Amino acid sequence: MTREQSKKCSENERSVGERMKFNTALLHQNFDGEKSTGSTIMPIYQVSAFAHETAEKLEKVFHNQAPGFAYTRISNPTVDAFEKRVAAMENGIGAVSCSSGMTAVTMALLNILHAGDEVIAGSGLFGGTIDLFSDLKAFGITTRFAESITVEEIEPLINENTKVVFTELIGNPKLDVVDLKAVSELVHAHGIPLIIDSTTATPYLIHPFAYGADVVVHSSSKYINGGGNAISGVIVDSGNFHWDSSRYDGFEPYAKYGKFAYLAKLRNAIWRNVGGCLSPMNAFLNSVGLETLGLRMERLCDNALQLAQYLDSVDGVEVNYPALEKSPYYSLVQKQFGGKGGAILTLRAGSKEKAFCLINHLQFATNATNIGDVRTLVIHPASTIYAHSNEAQKQSAGVYEDLIRISVGIEDIEDLIEDFGQAIAKMQEEC
Numbered sequence: 001m002t003r004e005q006s007k008k009c010s011e012n013e014r015s016v017g018e019r020m021k022f023n024t025a026l027l028h029q030n031f032d033g034e035k036s037t038g039s040t041i042m043p044i045y046q047v048s049a050f051a052h053e054t055a056e057k058l059e060k061v062f063h064n065q066a067p068g069f070a071y072t073r074i075s076n077p078t079v080d081a082f083e084k085r086v087a088a089m090e091n092g093i094g095a096v097s098c099s100s101g102m103t104a105v106t107m108a109l110l111n112i113l114h115a116g117d118e119v120i121a122g123s124g125l126f127g128g129t130i131d132l133f134s135d136l137k138a139f140g141i142t143t144r145f146a147e148s149i150t151v152e153e154i155e156p157l158i159n160e161n162t163k164v165v166f167t168e169l170i171g172n173p174k175l176d177v178v179d180l181k182a183v184s185e186l187v188h189a190h191g192i193p194l195i196i197d198s199t200t201a202t203p204y205l206i207h208p209f210a211y212g213a214d215v216v217v218h219s220s221s222k223y224i225n226g227g228g229n230a231i232s233g234v235i236v237d238s239g240n241f242h243w244d245s246s247r248y249d250g251f252e253p254y255a256k257y258g259k260f261a262y263l264a265k266l267r268n269a270i271w272r273n274v275g276g277c278l279s280p281m282n283a284f285l286n287s288v289g290l291e292t293l294g295l296r297m298e299r300l301c302d303n304a305l306q307l308a309q310y311l312d313s314v315d316g317v318e319v320n321y322p323a324l325e326k327s328p329y330y331s332l333v334q335k336q337f338g339g340k341g342g343a344i345l346t347l348r349a350g351s352k353e354k355a356f357c358l359i360n361h362l363q364f365a366t367n368a369t370n371i372g373d374v375r376t377l378v379i380h381p382a383s384t385i386y387a388h389s390n391e392a393q394k395q396s397a398g399v400y401e402d403l404i405r406i407s408v409g410i411e412d413i414e415d416l417i418e419d420f421g422q423a424i425a426k427m428q429e430e431c
């Protein structure tokens with residue numbers, strides 16, 4: 001083969017994603033509508049079962065020997081289209097979607113864990129995930145929490161039972177940022193995979209696989225959906241981790257799938273049998289949301305930075321946002337996220353009473369427990385999301401009695417600044 005030919009060949013082999021930029025890829029990568037009808041968006045296949053002409057054909061579909069759909073708990077065209085788009089967006093080899101972000105976190109872990117295994121996790125995790133690790137104790141799975149996920153803090157926690165390190169990239173609401181490259185190098189040196197909850201970072205800020213993450217989960221209820229209209233989760237695999245079946249029980253029958261072993265095991269075992277599938281309607285809503293992820297994140301990150309800078313200039317409140325120059329994570333945000341800090345910031349008001357007073361005076365910002373909506377949302381985490389956590393857990397999750405979490409929306413920044421300004425002024429007068 002001549003040099004010219006081999007160059008041409010390797011160009012053809014390049015994945016579509018490498019030729020397209022982010023916003024183009026969200027629309028066109030791994031998706032070109034539904035060929036049979038010309039439908040530009042994959043329609044909602046709102047059905048439970050798919051009929052086949054012969055018993056032989058259905059047998060093949062059930063045994064993964066023929067393409068096709070059998071039953072929506074296992075797969076569905078609308079759900080499948082969403083999964084392919086998410087896999088492409090994360091540069092993964094495949095994705096499995098779930099009924100919620102919590103199902104995705106649970107399934108991603110239970111696909112590899114057994115009684116006697118240990119997990120290392122960040123203590124600044126989302127409240128539901130911390131609660132889940134408590135639930136897993138009943139099944140013999142122990143979690144060791146690191147105050148933060150750094151090489152120094154996790155290395156002493158690793159032992160022969162450690163089967164996975166799990167963390168969020170930008171802690172919600174601690175807003176601590178993980179140095180993904182450093183941590184993934186350490187865990188891989190110990191033969192351990194790294195599972196990342198990338199909900200708050202989104203693929204707009206980072207493609208975690210390029211930094212060594214092995215599996216990524218999203219609560220797609222948040223930024224991927226974007227409109228706050230459907231609960232869902234998704235698990236994406238890089239295909240890079242070697243699941244040694246002498247260390248990871250149950251992987252033996254899936255070794256024949258090579259780099260698809262993790263996804264094949266998930267689809268054919270715990271995920272399918274627990275039945276936490278995504279509904280076709282919600283997959284559709286997510287696919288539509290996904291298309292504007294880049295546009296929304298651009299606006300959200302700009303709004304968050306401007307609001308953080310404004311709040312930083314106001315007396316009586318203390319703001320935390322990783323892209324502010326005063327943040328200890330500022331340089332990591334520049335290096336890892338290209339300077340973008342995501343769309344969540346937190347505010348300390350001085351006391352619980354003041355925090356409630358501020359929240360109650362906001363006009364545009366809505367008091368609700370969600371993030372990633374187009375609307376600005378605020379919440380007092382200590383009395384809500386962390387209601388089941390003890391004081392020590394709250395402390396290490398960065399959840400203080402006077403803390404307000406702000407999930408910044410796409411409103412005009414002038415209105416947001418004015419709204420927070422007037423609410424802080426009223427708080428200072430009244431409380």
Ligand SMILES: *Cc1c(COP(=O)(O)O)cnc(C)c1O
Binds near residue numbers: 101103168172231
């Ligand atoms: C919301 C959230 C979850 C849970 O997702 P649900 O869709 O609510 O089940 C998990 N991780 C993070 C970081 C979240 O923000």
